[in-house]
Amino acid sequence: MGAGVPGGLLTPSLTTGAMLGGALGVAWPRFWPGATPGACALIGAAAVLAATTQGPLSAAVLVMELTGQARGLLAPLLIAVASATLLARTLDIRSIYDARLSEDQLRERQRIRALPAG
Numbered sequence: 649m650g651a652g653v654p655g656g657l658l659t660p661s662l663t664t665g666a667m668l669g670g671a672l673g674v675a676w677p678r679f680w681p682g683a684t685p686g687a688c689a690l691i692g693a694a695a696v697l698a699a700t701t702q703g704p705l706s707a708a709v710l711v712m713e714l715t716g717q718a719r720g721l722l723a724p725l726l727i728a729v730a731s732a733t734l735l736a737r738t739l740d741i742r743s744i745y746d747a748r749l750s751e752d753q754l755r756e757r758q759r760i761r762a763l764p765a766g
Contacts, residue, residue, distance in 0.1 A: 657700070657744050658697070658701075661693075661696050661697045661700045661701070661744075662693045662696070662697055662711075663693075664696055665689075665692040665693035665694065665695055665696025665697060666689040666690070666692055666693040667689075667692075668692045668696065669688040669689040669690065669691055669692015669693060669695070670685045670686070670688060670689035670692065672688055672692065673685030673686070673687065673688025673689060673692075676688050687717075687721055687724075690711055690715055690717065690721060690725070691721060691724055691725050691728045692728070693711055694707050694708055694710075694711040694725055694728065694729050695707075695728040695729055695731070695732035696732065697710065697711070698729040698730075698732050698733045698736075699732040699733055699735065699736035700736070700743065700744045701743050701744060702733060702736065702737065702741075702742075702743035703743070704729045704730055704732075704733040705729075707729055708725055708726060708729045711725065712725070
């Protein structure tokens, strides 16, 4: 992000989601017996990735492909991804990539305006 390119946004989204999901997964078995913190971490990673990229299907497929464990978690994974995407679109319609592009476009306009007329 410091270099000004949109790289480095995917992994932090997955990591943040996994940490949040794992933390919530410690208490979740009280409500859903049999749930493990690891499963909750996978679901959380997919949900945060889907919310930040506004790509629910690609987030679900990516987590399923990266882990190979998500077949049994497909229903809760899709529910979490859909819910996170819906909430994110309610708050802001842009994805992190769209927001980044908008910032770059704004900087470019400011640079052009600062050029001497001529």
